[in-house]
Amino acid sequence: MIQFKPLADWGFPSFNRPLLIAGPCSAESEQQVLETSQKLKSIGAHALRAGIWKPRTRPGSFQGMGDVALSWIVEAGKKTQLPVMVEVASPKHVEVALKAGVDMIWIGARTTVNPFLVQELADSLLGVDIPVLVKNPINPDLELWQGAIERLWKTGITRIAAIHRGFSSYENSTYRNKPNWEIPIELRRRFPTIPLICDPSHICGNTFMIPYVSQFALDLQFDGLMIESHLEPKSALSDAAQQLTPDELFVLMQNLELRKPTADSPIELSRLEDLRDQIDEIDTEIVDLIANRMAIARQIGKYKYKNNVTILQPERWAEIVRSRTDKAVSQQLTRDFILKMYNIIHEESIFQQTTQMSQEKNANEQTLKQ
Numbered sequence: 001m002i003q004f005k006p007l008a009d010w011g012f013p014s015f016n017r018p019l020l021i022a023g024p025c026s027a028e029s030e031q032q033v034l035e036t037s038q039k040l041k042s043i044g045a046h047a048l049r050a051g052i053w054k055p056r057t058r059p060g061s062f063q064g065m066g067d068v069a070l071s072w073i074v075e076a077g078k079k080t081q082l083p084v085m086v087e088v089a090s091p092k093h094v095e096v097a098l099k100a101g102v103d104m105i106w107i108g109a110r111t112t113v114n115p116f117l118v119q120e121l122a123d124s125l126l127g128v129d130i131p132v133l134v135k136n137p138i139n140p141d142l143e144l145w146q147g148a149i150e151r152l153w154k155t156g157i158t159r160i161a162a163i164h165r166g167f168s169s170y171e172n173s174t175y176r177n178k179p180n181w182e183i184p185i186e187l188r189r190r191f192p193t194i195p196l197i198c199d200p201s202h203i204c205g206n207t208f209m210i211p212y213v214s215q216f217a218l219d220l221q222f223d224g225l226m227i228e229s230h231l232e233p234k235s236a237l238s239d240a241a242q243q244l245t246p247d248e249l250f251v252l253m254q255n256l257e258l259r260k261p262t263a264d265s266p267i268e269l270s271r272l273e274d275l276r277d278q279i280d281e282i283d284t285e286i287v288d289l290i291a292n293r294m295a296i297a298r299q300i301g302k303y304k305y306k307n308n309v310t311i312l313q314p315e316r317w318a319e320i321v322r323s324r325t326d327k328a329v330s331q332q333l334t335r336d337f338i339l340k341m342y343n344i345i346h347e348e349s350i351f352q353q354t355t356q357m358s359q360e361k362n363a364n365e366q367t368l369k370q
């Protein structure tokens with residue numbers, strides 16, 4: 001199993017959890033970068049971020065200031081003693097960024113989706129021990145995210161972190177990029193030591209949900225936050241709707257609760273143990289109940305084969321959905337949750353029934369042959 005280097009050993013001039021990486025979506029002018037950097041340093045940020053090559057969905061929008069902005073960022077970093085980072089999306093970007101002296105780099109969501117490009121980036125980093133932060137791919141595909149991290153690790157990069165910035169979806173959503181928290185949670189299960197940073201700015205796409213998403217991430221034991229901050233968000237050249245002023249960011253950080261992984265007092269600890277025991281028992285019952293339900297589904301499969309009737313009966317399914325969701329809602333469960341759960345159960349049920357039916361059919365054909 002890969003042992004990632006903890007953030008505390010990355011060499012930040014001062015480190016405390018949560019790590020705060022902040023800065024504008026894009027570097028816009030030398031003055032803006034320096035002033036933002038000074039303000040962010042004074043509110044306790046650990047590193048400065050700024051995009052200089054912007055991956056825009058449509059041509060014609062602001063594409064970033066390009067190479068010229070590299071020296072603005074590096075200078076601002078030197079003056080404020082903040083490590084600085086930019087997004088790289090090609091080996092050429094890596095080359096000029098390293099030459100300019102940036103301290104860290106990140107790989108954007110539109111790059112992580114492309115294993116060819118990630119490999120090229122990894123190759124261009126051979127022999128360079130710079131921290132690399134890997135954003136999740138645009139689409140909710142954990143394997144791609146994991147693969148990108150593994151490619152960098154294989155190159156010899158020792159300081160790697162994952163940035164969770166949410167996932168694109170075609171459905172309407174209150175989020176700009178849906179968090180799908182189960183994906184970073186599973187990444188953490190596969191890589192228990194990977195530093196995890198949440199980027200609530202790109203998840204939310206607005207400023208008012210950022211506190212909620214940031215707190216949620218900390219409660220899931222994320223190690224840090226990457227938050228976009230602009231001196232005058234309204235006039236920002238990119239992502240104007242989601243950037244916080246440094247002062248607003250300060251207030252946000254003050255209000256976040258840093259909860260510990262465990263309680264201190266033995267009594268409180270044992271209370272949690274009790275509750276977890278109850279959950280374990282209920283989970284065992286849930287698995288038993290589902291197994292029983294599927295055994296019945298298989299019997300129905302037999303019945304339907306014998307009587308030659310269809311598997312899916314829409315009226316019956318509609319009735320199940322209606323009665324189960326009503327019951328669930330009356331017991332403090334959300335309609336959306338119970339619908340999702342029943343869809344999965346139903347899918348498995350149909351699978352069990354069809355398997356049973358084809359087994360019956362094969363057995364029947366064997367008997368006929370004899």
Ligand code: PEP
Nearest residue numbers: 025051108109110165202
């Ligand atoms: C950004 O951080 O400004 C950015 C473009 O992010 P993402 O790759 O998450 O879209």
Ligand code: MN
Nearest residue numbers: 025228238239
């Ligand atoms: Mn942005």
